[in-house]
Amino acid sequence: MREQTLAQLETPALLLDEARMDRNIERMQARMRRLGVSFRPHVKTSKCIDVARRIMAAPEGPITVSTLREAEYFAAHGVRDIMYAVGIAPNKLAHVMALQDKGVRLSLVLDNLETARFLAERAEAEGREFEVLIEIDSDGHRSGVPADAKELLAIGRFLQHTGIEVKGVLTHAGSSYDCESPDAIRVVAAQERDAAVHAAQRLRAAGIACPEVSVGSTPTALLAEHLDGVTEVRAGVFVYFDLVMAGLSVCRIEDIALSVLATVIGHQHDKGWTILDAGWMALSRDRGTASQSVDQGYGLVCDLQGRPLEDFILVGANQEHGIMGRRSGKAGGAAPLPIGTQVRILPNHACPTGAQYGQYKVLGRGGEITATWHRFNGW
Amino acid sequence: MREQTLAQLETPALLLDEARMDRNIERMQARMRRLGVSFRPHVKTSKCIDVARRIMAAPEGPITVSTLREAEYFAAHGVRDIMYAVGIAPNKLAHVMALQDKGVRLSLVLDNLETARFLAERAEAEGREFEVLIEIDSDGHRSGVPADAKELLAIGRFLQHTGIEVKGVLTHAGSSYDCESPDAIRVVAAQERDAAVHAAQRLRAAGIACPEVSVGSTPTALLAEHLDGVTEVRAGVFVYFDLVMAGLSVCRIEDIALSVLATVIGHQHDKGWTILDAGWMALSRDRGTASQSVDQGYGLVCDLQGRPLEDFILVGANQEHGIMGRRSGKAGGAAPLPIGTQVRILPNHACPTGAQYGQYKVLGRGGEITATWHRFNGW
Numbered sequence: 019m020r021e022q023t024l025a026q027l028e029t030p031a032l033l034l035d036e037a038r039m040d041r042n043i044e045r046m047q048a049r050m051r052r053l054g055v056s057f058r059p060h061v062k063t064s065k066c067i068d069v070a071r072r073i074m075a076a077p078e079g080p081i082t083v084s085t086l087r088e089a090e091y092f093a094a095h096g097v098r099d100i101m102y103a104v105g106i107a108p109n110k111l112a113h114v115m116a117l118q119d120k121g122v123r124l125s126l127v128l129d130n131l132e133t134a135r136f137l138a139e140r141a142e143a144e145g146r147e148f149e150v151l152i153e154i155d156s157d158g159h160r161s162g163v164p165a166d167a168k169e170l171l172a173i174g175r176f177l178q179h180t181g182i183e184v185k186g187v188l189t190h191a192g193s194s195y196d197c198e199s200p201d202a203i204r205v206v207a208a209q210e211r212d213a214a215v216h217a218a219q220r221l222r223a224a225g226i227a228c229p230e231v232s233v234g235s236t237p238t239a240l241l242a243e244h245l246d247g248v249t250e251v252r253a254g255v256f257v258y259f260d261l262v263m264a265g266l267s268v269c270r271i272e273d274i275a276l277s278v279l280a281t282v283i284g285h286q287h288d289k290g291w292t293i294l295d296a297g298w299m300a301l302s303r304d305r306g307t308a309s310q311s312v313d314q315g316y317g318l319v320c321d322l323q324g325r326p327l328e329d330f331i332l333v334g335a336n337q338e339h340g341i342m343g344r345r346s347g348k349a350g351g352a353a354p355l356p357i358g359t360q361v362r363i364l365p366n367h368a369c370p371t372g373a374q375y376g377q378y379k380v381l382g383r384g385g386e387i388t389a390t391w392h393r394f395n396g397w
Numbered sequence: 398m399r400e401q402t403l404a405q406l407e408t409p410a411l412l413l414d415e416a417r418m419d420r421n422i423e424r425m426q427a428r429m430r431r432l433g434v435s436f437r438p439h440v441k442t443s444k445c446i447d448v449a450r451r452i453m454a455a456p457e458g459p460i461t462v463s464t465l466r467e468a469e470y471f472a473a474h475g476v477r478d479i480m481y482a483v484g485i486a487p488n489k490l491a492h493v494m495a496l497q498d499k500g501v502r503l504s505l506v507l508d509n510l511e512t513a514r515f516l517a518e519r520a521e522a523e524g525r526e527f528e529v530l531i532e533i534d535s536d537g538h539r540s541g542v543p544a545d546a547k548e549l550l551a552i553g554r555f556l557q558h559t560g561i562e563v564k565g566v567l568t569h570a571g572s573s574y575d576c577e578s579p580d581a582i583r584v585v586a587a588q589e590r591d592a593a594v595h596a597a598q599r600l601r602a603a604g605i606a607c608p609e610v611s612v613g614s615t616p617t618a619l620l621a622e623h624l625d626g627v628t629e630v631r632a633g634v635f636v637y638f639d640l641v642m643a644g645l646s647v648c649r650i651e652d653i654a655l656s657v658l659a660t661v662i663g664h665q666h667d668k669g670w671t672i673l674d675a676g677w678m679a680l681s682r683d684r685g686t687a688s689q690s691v692d693q694g695y696g697l698v699c700d701l702q703g704r705p706l707e708d709f710i711l712v713g714a715n716q717e718h719g720i721m722g723r724r725s726g727k728a729g730g731a732a733p734l735p736i737g738t739q740v741r742i743l744p745n746h747a748c749p750t751g752a753q754y755g756q757y758k759v760l761g762r763g764g765e766i767t768a769t770w771h772r773f774n775g776w
Binding site: 025026027028029030031062084085086104105106107108109110113128129130132133136155158159160161192281282283284285286289293295298299300302303304305334336337338339341356357358360367369370373374375376377395396397 | 406484537661665672679718
């Protein structure tokens with residue numbers, strides 16, 4: 019396509035800063051090499067083959083997905099090694115089998131005997147093979163069986179007995195998002211690793227092969243001191259980073275590759291407000307920084323080079339209106355931005371913000387739009 | 398299409414209860430008749446022609462939109478009278494003119510002289526006519542010029558002088574969403590009406606015709622005691638309602654027409670948690686009930702008939718995982734729902750939840766899926 023300038027875009031628009039993204043990818047890949055683990059990037063953040071191709075080790079994957087729609091889309095683009103990292107439900111098995119029929123090696127996740135039983139019944143009824151990872155609960159934040167629970171071995175033995183391959187164990191230290199310091203993340207990373215490795219050791223001691231030990235979240239992947247015993251890491255948000263990650267000191271503000279381009283449409287001078295045409299629909303309702311030491315409202319306002327405009331954030335948002343004001347709440351100080359001025363807003367959380375858009379406008383190194391990359395949403 | 402049962406759907410899926418929706422529409426239309434005003438429904442909630450056709454007075458409209466993409470889509474479906482109710486930005490005028498060229502009567506909104514000036518310049522340069530509503534700030538929550546401000550007349554005179562039609566004034570009492578009682582909503586409704594009517598009177602006294610006086614929000618539309626002097630009402634969320642509206646006593650829980658169908662994929666028995674395959678991506682990050690007297694978490698869990706399951710809500714959510722637990726936080730009591738059980742989750746706010754989906758599964762009176770209606774998102 020012909021290059022576009024930012025001024026030619028209708029707003030709101032989702033910008034992807036290519037240089038920042040490439041740097042983020044290189045950082046994660048270098049870390050994976052140093053830790054000596056394979057990398058199974060989580061493509062739920064981008065939902066875009068153009069982005070995934072820059073992250074994947076090979077055109078066939080491996081990747082991690084959060085929905086079968088992602089599996090479907092990436093399979094259509096040639097990816098063959100896919101882990102669906104959400105506990106499998108009975109109503110999804112027909113879809114799983116359709117994906118297998120397209121040549122996809124799709125691994126499934128479960129954390130209980132009841133699920134193992136319906137999977138075994140279906141495998142037998144349909145003459146199918148499924149490969150499964152058992153989810154381990156390493157921090158009490160969501161799903162998974164504790165690494166030292168009796169049920170872990172019961173699940174493993176049942177699967178082995180019914181001919182379903184136990185490909186491995188996986189865990190996700192979601193609590194790393196709630197840490198208050200890099201040291202706290204390192205503790206969570208060690209806990210994540212230890213839980214997964216311990217679970218795998220128990221399964222192996224019971225005669226179940228369990229080749230894979232899969233862990234991951236962006237904070238723990240970047241801060242783990244070692245990953246001995248782990249075979250692969252999953253992470254997604256690192257590709258763009260966001261204000262929550264910056265608040266965790268996992269990245270810098272200037273690493274954030276995703277932003278929302280918005281335009282000034284009004285002012286409330288007495289309140290020090292500038293009204294933008296990007297509200298919570300454009301940024302998402304995510305307020306992940308609200309519980310961090312610096313609350314960034316609905317997003318941090320930057321100039322077109324991506325540099326923060328003093329302490330201006332979206333202090334409030336309606337569906338299609340953003341209210342830009344000082345983080346301090348004080349009015350005054352800066353000269354008001356004229357009507358029509360464009361700004362870039364860095365999001366709290368890249369995943370929900372990205373999900374509000376059907377495309378990325380790729381911002382090249384010269385500050386021009388060099389490409390439009392499509393992304394998809396939904397299930 | 399052939400009817401589907403809920404059990405045949407892959408989850409998460411967005412369900413639209415047709416009987417509830419029709420009842421909600423009838424209620425609003427009856428109110429508009431009683432108040433003696435025309436109705437310009439806001440289609441930002443549904444973004445779906447099948448829904449809009451049930452609300453609109455005629456196939457040509459009128460409607461209110463929040464994005465030019467909505468205007469584009471509804472114009473392609475024959476709608477001709479469209480108000481774009483967000484302050485117009487310079488980078489959207491080419492799109493506005495393209496819509497005019499398709500035969501759409503698109504009214505624009507502004508609240509300042511700077512915008513009026515670029516509109517006038519563009520009108521002259523392109524030989525175009527634009528019609529404009531001046532936005533009035535009736536409650537200090539967002540955009541708009543105060544009804545008694547000097548600038549209101551300056552804007553009106555400037556527009557009239559440059560040949561741009563002042564179609565009217567509009568205001569939106571967004572603060573009605575923060576009210577704590579129906580009486581408080583009635584006060585806000587009176588304030589909304591009075592501000593708009595007063596602004597129109599001032600413009601008319603200055604010789605500016607200002608035929609339309611447009612107000613609206615779902616709470617104020619349903620609770621205003623009278624709308625003397627108002628010519629039209631805008632409202633959107635009434636078509637589905639949601640938990641925020643129920644928390645405001647504007648509707649009952651059993652009026653909520655939108656729900657997310659989800660499936661049980663696991664349990665954490667010691668915590669009293671049931672894990673569902675619908676997380677914040679499926680419900681949105683909206684936590685609008687967090688500031689109300691009953692916090693519904695990420696949504697209220699119901700059975701397949703749409704009846705609340707005791708006090709179970711989504712107490713937490715990951716991207717694709719919902720954590721169902723008691724509102725009280727206590728574990729125990731109810732027998733755990735078996736893996737594979739489907740539930741319906743009522744959303745905090747219909748607009749952002751709907752925006753996570755590309756289609757509605759229409760739930761007929763017999764509890765079967767009778768149709769799939771497409772919706773769109775983005776800009």
